[in-house]
Structures are given as structure tokens and as C-alpha cells.
Amino acid sequence: xxxxxxxxxxxxxxxxxxxxxxxxxxxxxxxxxxxxxxxxxxxxxxxxxxxxxxxxxxxxxxxxxxxxxxxxxxxxxxxxxxxxxxxxxxxxxxxxxxxxxxxxxxxxxxxxxxxxxxxxxxxxxxxxxxxxxxxxxxxxxxxxxxxxxxxxxxxxxxxxxxxxxxxxxxxxxxxxxxxxxxxxxxxxxxxxxxxxxxxxxxxxxxxxxxxxxxxxxxxxxxxxxxxxxxxxxxxxxxxxxxxxxxxxxxxxxxxxxxxxxxxxxxxxxxxxxxxxxxxxxxxxxxxxxxxxxxxxxxxxxxxxxxxxxxxxxxxxxxxxxxxxxxx
Numbered sequence: 310x311x312x313x314x315x316x317x318x319x320x321x322x323x324x325x326x327x328x329x330x331x332x333x334x335x336x337x338x339x340x341x342x343x344x345x346x347x348x349x350x351x352x353x354x355x356x357x358x359x360x361x362x363x364x365x366x367x368x369x370x371x372x373x374x375x376x377x378x379x380x381x382x383x384x385x386x387x388x389x390x391x392x393x394x395x396x397x398x399x400x401x402x403x404x405x406x407x408x409x410x411x412x413x414x415x416x417x418x419x420x421x422x423x424x425x426x427x428x429x430x431x432x433x434x435x436x437x438x439x440x441x442x443x444x445x446x447x448x449x450x451x452x453x454x455x456x457x458x459x460x461x462x463x464x465x466x467x468x469x470x471x472x473x474x475x476x477x478x479x480x481x482x483x484x485x486x487x488x489x490x491x492x493x494x495x496x497x498x499x500x501x502x503x504x505x506x507x508x509x510x511x512x513x514x515x516x517x518x519x520x521x522x523x524x525x526x527x528x529x530x531x532x533x534x535x536x537x538x539x540x541x542x543x544x545x546x547x548x549x550x551x552x553x554x555x556x557x558x559x560x561x562x563x564x565x566x567x568x569x570x571x572x573x574x575x576x577x578x579x580x581x582x583x584x585x586x587x588x589x590x591x592x593x594x595x596x597x598x599x600x601x602x603x604x605x606x607x608x609x610x611x612x613x614x615x616x617x618x619x620x621x622x623x624x625x626x627x628x629x630x631x632x633x634x635x636x
Contacts, residue, residue, distance in 0.1 A: 338482045338483065338484050338485075339484065341482050341484070341485060342482065342484035342485060342488070345485060345488060349417050349488075352414060352417060352418060353418070353421060357418075357571060358571075360414050360415070360418060361411045361414065361415065361571055363414065364410035364411045364412075364413055364414035364415070365406075365407040365410045365411050366410070367410055367414075368406045368407060368409055368410025368411075368413070369403070369406055369407065369410070372406050372622070378622050381621075381622060381623070381624050382402050382405070382406070382621050382622050383398065383402060385621045385625065385626075386398045386401055386402055386616075386621055388539070388540075388541065389539040389540075389616075390616070400617075401616045401617045401621075402621065404617035405616070405617045405618070405619065405620070405621050405622070406622070408457065408567055408617060408618055409620060409622070411458075411571070412457065412458035412459075412460070412461070415458060415461060415571060416458065416460040416461060416492060417492070419461070419464065419492050419495050420491065420492060420495065422495075424468060424496055427461070427464060427465055427468070427496065428465070428468065430461065430571060430572050430573060431461060431462070431465035431565070431572070431573045431574070431575050432568075432572070432573075432574050432575070433465070433469070433574075433575050433577075434574060434575070434576045434577070435576050435577035435578060435579075436469060436577060438561055438577040438578060438579055438580055439466075439469060439519075439561055439563075439577045440470075441559075441580060442558075442559035442561045442580045443470070443471075443517070443519070445558075445559055446517050447514065447517065447556055447557050447558045447559070448513060448514030448515070448516070448517050448518055448519065448520070448556055448558040449518075449519040449520075449558060449559055449561055450510075450519075450520055450521075450522060450549060450552060450553060450558050450559070450560045450561070451466065451473060451519060451520065451521040451522070451561055451562075451563050452522060452524055452549060452560050452561065452562045452563070452581075452604055452607065452608075453521060453522070453523055453524075453562070453563050453564060453565075454523055454524065454525035454564065454608045454611070454612070454619065454620075455523060455525055455526070455619065455620035455623065456525075456564050456565060456566075456608075456611060456612065456615075456618050456619050456620075457564065457565035457566055457567045457573055457615075457618045458565050458567070458573050459523065459565055460492075460493070461565060461573060462563065462564070462565030462573065462575050463475050463493070463498060463521055464493070464495060464496055464498065465565075465573075465575050466519075466521070466563065466575060467496055467497055467498040468496060471518070471519065472496075472497040472498045472499060472519075473498055473499070473518075473519040473520065473521050474498065474499035474500065474501050474509070474513055474518065474519070474520050474521070475493060475498065475499070475500055475501065475520070475521045475522075476501045476503060476506050476510070476520060476521065476522045476523075477489075477493070477500055477501070477502065477503065478502075478503045479502050479503070501513075501520065506548065507548070507552075510548075510552055511552070511555070511556070514552070514556040514558050515556075521563075522548065522549055524545065524546065524549055524601075524604055524605065524608060525605075525608050525619075525620070525623075525625065526623060526625065527543070527544055527623070527624060527625050527626065527627045527628050528544050528545065528546045528628065529544070529628060530544065530628055532544075532546055532547075533545055533546060533547070533628060534547050534594075534597065534598045534601050535598075535630050536598060536601050536602035536605045537602060537605065537606075538605050538608075538609055538625065538626075539609060539612075541626055542626075542629070542630050543605065543625055543626055544626075544627075544628035544629075545601050545604075545605055546601075547597050547598075547601055549600075549601070549604055550586070550587070550596075550597040550598075550600035550601045550604070551597060553583050553586075553587070553600065554583060554587050554593075554596070554597065554600070557583050558583075559580035559581065559582055560580065560581040560582075560604065561577055561578065561580045561581075562577075562578040562579075562581070562604075562607045562608075562611070563575065563576065563577045563578065564576055564578075564611045564618075566615060566618065567615075567618055578607070581603065581604070581607070585603070586599060586600035586603045586604075587599075587600050
């Protein structure tokens with residue numbers, strides 16, 4: 310829906326290299342693309358259980374090599390669950406990394422799948438909640454997070470009556486971005502680039518369409534409001550609250566729960582309506598903050614039920630309120 314899973318393995322030096330990537334020559338983009346095609350071609354020759362095993366093992370290796378990400382992973386978990394002992398936190402950390410690795414390689418494989426293959430891997434729950442939100446005729450905002458296999462969840466959601474459009478941040482390498490877009494559009498879904506998101510989402514709402522947004526990543530101070538998330542103020546985009554306020558579209562929380570064996574359960578929760586979150590005391594900024602806090606609460610509740618399914622490697626609390634320091 311938004312971020313490529315490979316992006317979370319960057320340490321400081323790699324992140325600096327990514328910032329310079331826009332200025333790299335075309336041959337470098339071609340080299341990266343060639344390596345990508347070699348890897349995906351090799352994966353296509355392997356049995357599904359071996360592909361999943363490789364994904365989990367590769368993720369574990371990359372985290373071992375990235376001291377900064379490993380520190381973020383363990384620090385996030387220790388702060389979020391102070392009541393859990395060290396062994397339990399280590400288990401959650403290990404399973405979280407393995408879940409991410411398996412989800413990534415499974416998503417790479419979708420070009421080989423039919424609709425029936427996808428539906429055999431993903432079961433549905435709460436579809437009536439999505440239908441009720443669509444029946445209002447004002448468009449639907451799917452609210453989700455980097456939870457389980459969010460990319461497969463988006464594809465599976467697009468098979469329910471009409472395609473959806475996911476808001477994503479394009480990769481710096483246009484050739485690799487084409488590969489991801491091709492997979493995201495595999496069964497008819499659309500893609501909205503983050504830089505064009507507001508205009509495109511408003512257009513979608515006017516046509517009673519469905520857009521999907523991940524609301525669990527850190528954002529820059531100028532784009533954020535601070536809301537509680539695991540007991541700490543987290544810089545969170547106000548885009549969903551502003552969009553719902555303007556269009557009166559229903560917000561439907563949806564999460565892709567790992568079931569084991571490469572299978573997932575896509576669960577649509579009860580729609581959140583504008584009148585539930587945008588009323589009460591305070592002016593517009595306070596109402597937007599209150600709505601955003603409600604969305605963050607829904608995401609936190611899902612993560613607490615299944616901590617190992619979430620992306621703890623991301624520095625979610627990097628942007629701090631004035632006077633506080635991040636990780």
C-alpha cells in the first residue's frame with residue numbers, strides 16, 4: 310500500500326546512498342533492475358515453501374548486518390511492552406522480521422498468480438463492513454498499517470466488487486518502481502503517488518471509489534499532528550482526517566493477519582464515520598487531531614493483539630515534539 314518492504318533494512322550509510330540515487334546515472338538504475346530480475350527469476354524456479362523460507366532467512370541476515378535497525382527494533386519493543394520479559398521481546402522481534410521477509414518475497418511472486426491463487430491464500434472477514442461503507446455513496450478510505458502482508462491485502466481487497474487505489478511513495482529507481490507498480494496493479498488495482506495524493510483521492514471520493522492509506526509511519530513535523538501511540542506521542546499524518554472531513558467518506562480499518570503457511574486473513578472492521586471523530590469541543594485543528602488519534606488507536610489495538618505482525622523496524626517515533634529527542 311505504501312512502502313516497499315526492502316526499504317526498512319537501510320542503515321545510515323545506505324540511507325545516504327538512497328538520497329543520492331536520484332542523481333545516479335541511468336546505467337546504475339539498469340544494474341539494480343537487472344539484479345532484481347535475476348533474483349525474482351531465481352525465486353520463480355523454487356517451491357513456495359522454499360521461497361518463504363529464503364525470505365525469512367534473508368530478513369534475519371539483513372537485520373544482523375544493520376546495527377541501527379536492530380537497535381530500533383529492540384528499543385521500540387521494549388518501550389511499547391515494558392511488562393514483557395526479555396525473552397518474549399526477542400521472540401516478537403524475531404517473528405516480526407521473519408513475517409516481513411516472507412511477505413516481501415510472496416509479494417514478488419504475485420506476477421505468477423491467478424485470481425484463484427490469491428483467493429486461495431487470503432480469506433475474508435467483515436466484508437459487510439466494506440459493503441456498508443460503499444453503500445453510503447461517498448467513497449471509502451481503507452485505513453491500514455504495515456501489518457502482516459499489507460501488499461497482498463491490498464490486492465485481495467481489490468477483488469471485492471471493485472478495484473482500490475493505494476497511496477504509495479514511488480521508489481527513486483524508476484525501473485524498480487515499474488516492477489512494484491506492475492505487481493500492485495496485477496488484478497486491476499490503481500496506484501496513487503504520494504505527491505499527487507490529495508487531488509487524486511478527492512477525485513476518487515467524488516466517484517464513490519475506494520482508496521487505501523497506511524497511517525503508521527513517522528512524518529515530518531510540518532505534515533504531522535502528535536497523537537498517542539503505545540503511550541508515546543507519534544508524528545502522524547493528518548491526511549486521512551482532512552480527507553474524511555472534506556468528503557464525509559467512511560474510514561474502514563482493515564488488516565491482513567498472518568495465518569501461517571503463506572496464508573492470510575483480511576479483516577474489515579466497523580466503519581468510522583466523520584460524526585464520530587470530527588465533532589466535540591475545539592476548532593478545526595483539534596478536531597483533526599482527535600480524529601487522527603482515533604485512527605492511531607485502532608492501529609495500536611490490532612498490533613497489541615498480534616505484535617509480531619507489525620513493522621517494528623521502522624523508527625515510528627523519530628519526529629519528536631519540540632523539546633524532546635527521538636531515537
